Amino acid sequence: MPRGAARSEASRTAILTAIATLIDRMGFDNVTIEAIATEAGVGKQTIYRWYPSKNAIVAEALAEGTLVPESFPVPETGDALADISAWLERVLAFLGDETHAALLGSLLSASIDSPEIGLRVAERLGMASPTVAERVQQARDAGQLRPALTGEQIDQLIFGLVVMRALGRAPYVPGEAHRLVAALLGVAPD
Template sequence: MNEHRSGPVRSTAAREAILDATARLFHNQGYDRLTIEGIAKEAGVGKQTIYRWWPSRGALIGECLAEGRLIPVDLVVPDTGDLVADVAAWLRTVMSLVDAPEGGALLRSLVSAATEDAGVGTHLTESLGVEEHLSERLRAGIRDGQLPADAPVDQIGAAILGAIIVQSLGRRSGETGSLEQLVRFLFA
């Protein structure tokens, strides 16, 4: 007797297979070589199944980011009471990911994906903890008198993220010190 599986079970399994395949192929090939056809083949589903849930490969990458499948570390900014030291510690953690084998390529691929799908950029910022953790720590710095009351928290976070991305795009690894110098300057 042949048992019929219900739709939701199949959908959950297919969704997981698609996201797993996307993350695996993204890590192995980068964004430029990632195709919906390749993802469908790797996941064992049809392209129409993918397009039913996601309108583009960028949307798929965004969801993989949001679920921690591409950057699996929660990048919390410590709060020791020393804003500069705390942001520098977070920066060292981020840069250790970027400087790791394949880390720079991953970030460059994510930036490339973000040029086609704004959601990827939003999820990248969230995955690196910029909006939640860094901005929260900067607000605490304002509260503790380590930053002026009118410090543009979101713009400072964006500037630091931009410096990380520019360094990665220039393939300049191991220059965490120059980014820490930027942080000290911004908070002086």
């Protein structure tokens, strides 16, 4: 690899790491391109050459796992209630940490102006393919569930719950996810 390309990759990585550090320290709204450049040790012109905005940096940092390193895929065991409950339990436990809840709140704020950030947040949280909606539909097609709501409605309600947990900084209660998912799917919790 040519020397210039290696330097460029190092700068790109430094920029992604810098935005993650600064959002953690200051919150999304307080982070500026100037602050990112200083933290990363690069010039503002380098940032603007690669990224049209702070939102573009955030979206890439999310896509690469720099900003939210953990991902939350929905398991696929064939038991929709168990799979969705296990996934939601992990997400709620993650949000039970004040730092993670604050980060997600900042990212949700940023997603108002940048749908790409919203998409990347959904991907990191496991709300992209295969979605909860798809899992509910698979269980319905297999005759395992007959929820009163569509898979898409259940998906939206669960995402709303996740958003409210992040914004309200609600405490994590082990086992709560199973009861909530069972209620949404219209089945009795174990």
